[in-house]
Amino acid sequence: MTLEVPHDPRDDYEPGGLVEPTAEEIWGSEPLSEPVSVPVAHSLTWEEAEPKLHEVARQYWGIETLRPHQLEAMQAAIEGRDALVVMPTGGGKSLCYQAPALVRRGLTVVVSPLISLMKDQVDGLRQNGVPAAYLASTIDERERDQIENALRSGELKLLYVSPERMVRQSFLDWLLRLGLEAIAVDEAHCISHWGHDFRPEYRLLGELRQGRHLPIQALTATATERVREDITTQLDLADPALIVGDFDRPNLTYRVVPRTDALEQVAEVCERHKGEGGIVYCLSRRLVEELHEGLKSKGVRSARYHAGLSADERRITSEDFKAERVDVVVATVAFGMGIDRPDVRFVAHASMPKGVEQYVQETGRAGRDGLPSECVLFAKTSDRQSWGRLIERSTQEAISEGGDEATLLDEERGAMVRLEEIASYASAAGCRHRHLAEHFGQTLEGESCGACDVCLGELESVSDSTSLARALVSAVLATGERFGAGHVSEVLRGSNAARIHKYKHNELPCHGSLKEHTTSAMRAWLEQLASQGYLRVEPGPYPTLSLCSKGHSLLRGEGTVALVKTAGAERKAKAPRRSSATATLSGEGQALFEQLRTLRRDLAAERKIPPYLICNDRTLIALAIERPRDRAELLAIPGIGEKKASDLGPLFLRAIAGS
Ligand code: ADP
Ligand code: ZN
Numbered sequence: 039m040t041l042e043v044p045h046d047p048r049d050d051y052e053p054g055g056l057v058e059p060t061a062e063e064i065w066g067s068e069p070l071s072e073p074v075s076v077p078v079a080h081s082l083t084w085e086e087a088e089p090k091l092h093e094v095a096r097q098y099w100g101i102e103t104l105r106p107h108q109l110e111a112m113q114a115a116i117e118g119r120d121a122l123v124v125m126p127t128g129g130g131k132s133l134c135y136q137a138p139a140l141v142r143r144g145l146t147v148v149v150s151p152l153i154s155l156m157k158d159q160v161d162g163l164r165q166n167g168v169p170a171a172y173l174a175s176t177i178d179e180r181e182r183d184q185i186e187n188a189l190r191s192g193e194l195k196l197l198y199v200s201p202e203r204m205v206r207q208s209f210l211d212w213l214l215r216l217g218l219e220a221i222a223v224d225e226a227h228c229i230s231h232w233g234h235d236f237r238p239e240y241r242l243l244g245e246l247r248q249g250r251h252l253p254i255q256a257l258t259a260t261a262t263e264r265v266r267e268d269i270t271t272q273l274d275l276a277d278p279a280l281i282v283g284d285f286d287r288p289n290l291t292y293r294v295v296p297r298t299d300a301l302e303q304v305a306e307v308c309e310r311h312k313g314e315g316g317i318v319y320c321l322s323r324r325l326v327e328e329l330h331e332g333l334k335s336k337g338v339r340s341a342r343y344h345a346g347l348s349a350d351e352r353r354i355t356s357e358d359f360k361a362e363r364v365d366v367v368v369a370t371v372a373f374g375m376g377i378d379r380p381d382v383r384f385v386a387h388a389s390m391p392k393g394v395e396q397y398v399q400e401t402g403r404a405g406r407d408g409l410p411s412e413c414v415l416f417a418k419t420s421d422r423q424s425w426g427r428l429i430e431r432s433t434q435e436a437i438s439e440g441g442d443e444a445t446l447l448d449e450e451r452g453a454m455v456r457l458e459e460i461a462s463y464a465s466a467a468g469c470r471h472r473h474l475a476e477h478f479g480q481t482l483e484g485e486s487c488g489a490c491d492v493c494l495g496e497l498e499s500v501s502d503s504t505s506l507a508r509a510l511v512s513a514v515l516a517t518g519e520r521f522g523a524g525h526v527s528e529v530l531r532g533s534n535a536a537r538i539h540k541y542k543h544n545e546l547p548c549h550g551s552l553k554e555h556t557t558s559a560m561r562a563w564l565e566q567l568a569s570q571g572y573l574r575v576e577p578g579p580y581p582t583l584s585l586c587s588k589g590h591s592l593l594r595g596e597g598t599v600a601l602v603k604t605a606g607a608e609r610k611a612k613a614p615r616r617s618s619a620t621a622t623l624s625g626e627g628q629a630l631f632e633q634l635r636t637l638r639r640d641l642a643a644e645r646k647i648p649p650y651l652i653c654n655d656r657t658l659i660a661l662a663i664e665r666p667r668d669r670a671e672l673l674a675i676p677g678i679g680e681k682k683a684s685d686l687g688p689l690f691l692r693a694i695a696g697s
Contacts, residue, residue, distance in 0.1 A: 293415070340368055
């Protein structure tokens, strides 16, 4: 089976997942009962707060060391400064506001875009013994009363709410009287229409403070400058502390593989991760259905998720995945936000995403627990063309429907540039981690990352690279440095298309001189030459190639070039090495790990929460290696705080002793 990008995947594209109901649908229209105001005593200084923060991290989360960026964010929070915290998924953002919330006297409110996210966070916090709650349409009156009481007694430290609720004046007044001291805005990129998952309600948050001193900590994993600026302006952050974490995710192994047979290739990835969690992203519903059926028939415990399914069907898929009742979800990009399962061991893309940022966002869902995980992009050159056509068509349609032409064309150019960027990632032959880090304006230390197909030496090199490179560069020169990779490849291939004749490029000596190679292979090599500094790409909707000084030197016979067979460049896929999250375990350890995993699943089912809220794989692995014998030894295991040691400890200890 070969899968192509469908003609019009727009129907299947939907940002966000399960959406919080509108303001009207949210329970109770006020007023909430009159609160007794909680006096806020003097604020803590950083010197007073810092040791307390380390203490709560250890006591509640079983975390021994706070990361430098977390400490920076916490300091800003304690000092009452606005802050923008940008860290990749799994970077530990939540702790940046959760730990200060436990240390300060008043209440911290967290604005979160999805009920499922709030619920997950709060369930997780409660497992750790942190007094937290959320207010949403889904909670009943009894629960609401309990929350109100806990707020009034000052017992509750963290309250999660939706943006719609937060911006209601009466609600805010009520919170202020209850000692509201700080606000955290989670998934803050939702405020920007430049980001994915734009949520218009987030815009209202800008009006929230009305001159009051109420520090805001905005958190996001979206790294682009434009989104960052937008968050700062929209939220009206005053001289915010900017904390930008390291975007490289060393535990993710990136691979790009030319797509030949999507089902076979995806099935191979599933086989490599048998029994582990994974997500397969597709561009359309049709693709989702085909792959899901195909995987199921091969024995993969797969479920599907796309906009064409009913809300119930989608909810069941999400819940089954969280509860580990299924291993693999085949989905459109609609699946993602709100899925916090940290042991997703692979994210495979059955077709090319729309841009590098989307790719990083989607692959970011792998390995949130920091354990080795894999991201594979199955790409084909035709994906880019299909996307390009689609973008052009939707622009034309929007214009004919009366949209502003200049704006729409501007957006179209932006979309084309993003498409070129991901295409160039897919065909480049340099380290993938470096490529991604540089995309976000960061650098990567060292020569080899050891965690991408390029650095692992999985790509085959081309034997006559230097002479091939010379032929390619000289064709760019011969055609006048005015054309893109597509045209130059066509000339070298010997095409007799009208376009080639129009420019008399059929008369050039290089016409047909590389007949033996496919145009997609040549395009990929031209991109490699560009990324190695021989050629320059003039960006735009029709990017053109020209020579850099290194390219001229090459034509004078200087230097040697290394080209590799990548996606679209005649690469025969070499079987990748299995990177296992549990590789550090011995055979016995492995058996104990699986036993503890079953115990975790049972405990989770009993408590009606997802297994990862019981504890994550890192904790299970540490338990399987260290084999603690008593409470003190248990407390030394990462991820086990005091509540879990009392609550789950005896069960774990018994399982370990009996194994
Ligand atoms: P994010 O919100 O940035 O995606 P989370 O806040 O969910 O990330 O954190 C991801 C995981 O890392 C959680 O399991 C969390 O407990 C863990 N974690 C956070 N900070 C630390 C730390 N300093 N040391 C060890 N683990 C940490
Ligand atoms: Zn690398």
